[in-house]
Amino acid sequence: EVQLLESGGGLVQPGGSLRLSCAASGFSFNNYDMSWVRQAPGKGLEWVSGISRSGASTYHADSVKGRFTISRDNSKNTLYLQMNSLRGEDTAVYHCAKGAYFASIDVWGNGTTVTVSS
């Protein structure tokens, strides 16, 4: 069974840092692009970051550019999101997502909650 299991969320003060992890299983992780998508309370889905299967190419939304870094360790089947200089507007549930045809997302993790508050 294909599974994505996120971890690393929690409560952090503004300006702080967190690193999210996503453990992938049930598929050949190194054959797929991956991404992070978040949903803030009462808001819609927001694509945050994406990474190619090799990790050579990364992309970030303007709202997180310069603060967040996506990476992956194919030897550990794990995706990461390093989040620095966190702001209140970064409060959200963060989902790990597996890329599919036409760069759609066919598998989503259940998410990990990040709360930025003093």
Place this chain on the structure above:
Amino acid sequence: DIQMTQSPSSLSASVGDRVTITCRASQSIGDYLNWYQRKPGKAPKLLIYAASTLQSGVPSSFSGSGSGTDFTLTINSLQPEDFATYYCQQSYSAPHTFGQGTKLEIK
């Protein structure tokens, strides 16, 4: 960045109805358009990719059309389990932006 605009933002319909949701891109995205269904407490579900290709396991009551900048998601004969929020997403260029969502409610 490419902006995605969905309409309507919310929609009331009855079981058995046919509904259409539209999504417009701020520039041409070819057919790099995906549709997702989101129910409370559940992960989003891919319904359609490449504008009109039904994801495996998705009922044929769902269909997608369009290319360039204008796209539609149609649900024929609404079932109780179809009441949810629907999102479009462009995957033509990063960032792969989502529309703001359309909440489909029971009338």
